[in-house]
Each structure stands twice: as C-alpha cells, then as structure tokens.
Amino acid sequence: MDYREKSDPELVELCKRADERAAVELLRRFERPVFSLIYRMVRDRELAEDLAQEAFVRAFNNLARYDPSYKFSSWLFKVAYNLTIDHLRKKRLNTVSIHGSPSAVTTELQAATAITVESTEERPDEALQSREIGSEIEVAIGELRQEYRSAIILRHVEGRSYEEIAEIMDVPLGTVKTYIHRARKELQGQLQHLLE
Amino acid sequence: MRDRATNPRRHLIPDEVETFALGLPARPRAARAHLGECAECHREVESLRALDEALSGLAHPAPSPRFAEQVMARVSLRAPWYARAWTVTRERWVPLAAASLALAATTSLMALWLTSQPELSLMSLSGLVVQQIRDFSLQVVMAIGSLLWSSSVLRSVIEASERIGTEGAILLLSALSLVTISAAGAMMRLMQPAPLRLRNAA
Numbered sequence A: 001m002d003y004r005e006k007s008d009p010e011l012v013e014l015c016k017r018a019d020e021r022a023a024v025e026l027l028r029r030f031e032r033p034v035f036s037l038i039y040r041m042v043r044d045r046e047l048a049e050d051l052a053q054e055a056f057v058r059a060f061n062n063l064a065r066y067d068p069s070y071k072f073s074s075w076l077f078k079v080a081y082n083l084t085i086d087h088l089r090k091k092r093l094n095t096v097s098i099h100g101s102p103s104a105v106t107t108e109l110q111a112a113t114a115i116t117v118e119s120t121e122e123r124p125d126e127a128l129q130s131r132e133i134g135s136e137i138e139v140a141i142g143e144l145r146q147e148y149r150s151a152i153i154l155r156h157v158e159g160r161s162y163e164e165i166a167e168i169m170d171v172p173l174g175t176v177k178t179y180i181h182r183a184r185k186e187l188q189g190q191l192q193h194l195l196e
Numbered sequence B: 001m002r003d004r005a006t007n008p009r010r011h012l013i014p015d016e017v018e019t020f021a022l023g024l025p026a027r028p029r030a031a032r033a034h035l036g037e038c039a040e041c042h043r044e045v046e047s048l049r050a051l052d053e054a055l056s057g058l059a060h061p062a063p064s065p066r067f068a069e070q071v072m073a074r075v076s077l078r079a080p081w082y083a084r085a086w087t088v089t090r091e092r093w094v095p096l097a098a099a100s101l102a103l104a105a106t107t108s109l110m111a112l113w114l115t116s117q118p119e120l121s122l123m124s125l126s127g128l129v130v131q132q133i134r135d136f137s138l139q140v141v142m143a144i145g146s147l148l149w150s151s152s153v154l155r156s157v158i159e160a161s162e163r164i165g166t167e168g169a170i171l172l173l174s175a176l177s178l179v180t181i182s183a184a185g186a187m188m189r190l191m192q193p194a195p196l197r198l199r200n201a202a
C-alpha cells in the first residue's frame, strides 16, 4: 500500500484505525507548513519545534474529536495556532509582570530576523540576494501585529482561503479580510523598493 | 448597489483587486474594463501581485530531522473496538473460521441428538431451564433480603419512611428520579466527544 498516493481524508481514516504509517505520512506532509507557521509566529526555532510537536501529538491523540467536514489540514493548523497564541499570551503576561512593560517583547522581535532560506540551484550571488530579500520580507512580517502576521502568512504563504483562515483563527470572515488588508498595506509600505 | 456593480467607472474594491492580482477565476467584465483604463487600479493590482509572489516564494523551514520520530513516540493511536475486531478477523481468519466451523458442527450435532430423543421434547427441556433460572433468582433475592434485614439497613429505612410519611416518601422518590435522569443525561453527553476547542475563552 503506497501511503504517498492516499488523500488526506483516507490517511485520517487509517489513523483512526491505529495505522501508524498513515500518521507518519500526514506528518511528512504537514510538518513543514505547521512548523514554519509557528516559527514565523514565535520567531524562536526551539520553541517553534516544541509547539509544533505538541500540536501534532494533540491532533493525533484527539482524532476522535476531528470533524471530517473540515479539511484535516485546517484542523491541524487550528490546533497549532491556538497552542501558539495561548503560549504567546501567557508569555506576554509573564513579561508584563516581571518588567512592568510589554515593550520588552518588541526588542526580541527586532533581534529575531533570519529565517534562513535553503538555496536550491541558483548561482551563489542570486542565492545571496534571494536570501537577503527573503530575510527583509521576514523582518517586515515579524513587525506586523500577531493577528495580521498569522492571517497574511496563512493567506499568501500557505495559500489558505478566507473561510479556512476564519475557521483556523476563530474570528469572523470580515475580521480576516480586515487583518489581511491592513497587513498588505503595511508590507507594501515597508517593502515598496522590493516590489517595484 | 447594482449601479456600483456594473459601473465601469468606479475603482476596484479590495476583493476585485485580489481576484485580478492572484488570477482567481471570477473576474467580472465591468471590473476588467475599468482595469484597462484606470492606472491607479492597475498599479494596485500589480503591487498586490508582486507582494503575493514575494510571500508565496518564502521557504518552509523544516524542523529537526528527528521531529517525526519524537512526535510518534508520544502518539497513541487507538482504534474503536469494531475496527480492532475487524483487523483481528482479517489477520487471523484461518483459526477463527476453524473455531466457528467447530462451534456450528457441535450445535448441529446437539440439535440432532435432541430431536432423536422422543422422551426429551424441546418444550420440556426449555421448561426445565426456566424452572432452574427461577429457583436460582428466588434464592438470590432471599439471600439479599435476609442480609439487609440482619444488617438493620432495611429496618432503619422502614423506620425513616414511617417518620417522613407518604408525602415525604413521594418527594424523596421524585428527587431521586430527578438525580437519576440528570446523571443519565450527563453520561450521554460524556459519551459523545465534543469538537476539540483548545483555545481559552477570551
């Protein structure tokens, strides 16, 4: 049985019958998107890895609660998103209580810049350029408000529909549109020289 | 509203800008006509197209190579009982088929033997079984009754009911049945898995 040719719903069904190879295939499909969403949200590799691990473990151990009328990937993103938001909220509370100001969070955001881009078959100078452009975009994304950042990543990096993003972020459709619209305006302003 | 929707002179709304920038299917004719004439809207579409290209080209960083292994070490997939039974049936169908055949053969032989005994009709046999069950249940009830009586539990219950009177007993019974019904309801709700909501109410 070739698991790579199976659809997501088929793999989920196999997982529900305790087929571990199906779970491994789902992991192979979604580990990068889930990890990179969390990584871009928290901008800390180790923490992102812990949160992504927790998201997959919860998703697999709670498959009985998964409603198959939604896409499995949306559900998985929702679990990952909620975990990450909860973590960030708790961390912000801690930061405020220790330092008395939420501004400490932004210095960390300023410091965190490079999500390294693996170059494929570009020439070295092109690879360097694309990495720099990549990292400049990453910095601009990192400076967005958390809600804008998550929404724009889900829309333009992950290619999710507005309806799916509303489901993942648990906000109304109109709110998603507002987040994305504002995030675009901010990014277009910051990256004007790159986008022309 | 209809006037707005068909008027080729108005600027594109954000949804339309996105439709053209991302090359999505539904591109209304009036909006397309406007886009051909309006430099401002054209610029907006191109700017969003460039942003989308830049963002969709971003890498998906990979977690560490042991990520999947670490996840699987903490995952316990559990199949429902009927699925497990089906798996067992598929994997060990030879011994299972042999066992079912043996059971079927034994039952048929017993049935044949019974019908071949004229003095042991099926009716008298079932009568005997019912008699046995009745005797046994009667013994059990009597044993429980004497136990309750001797341990004075029953006595105190009867004394209590005499003290509270008929109305009190009816009230007590209604309260008891109310508790039973709500407990059954709670059990039913517990048995239906709720959709997963990890997020705190905020």
Ligand SMILES: [Zn+2]
Residues within 6 Å of the ligand: B010, B011, B012, B034, B038, B039, B040, B041, B042
């Ligand atoms: Zn226009």
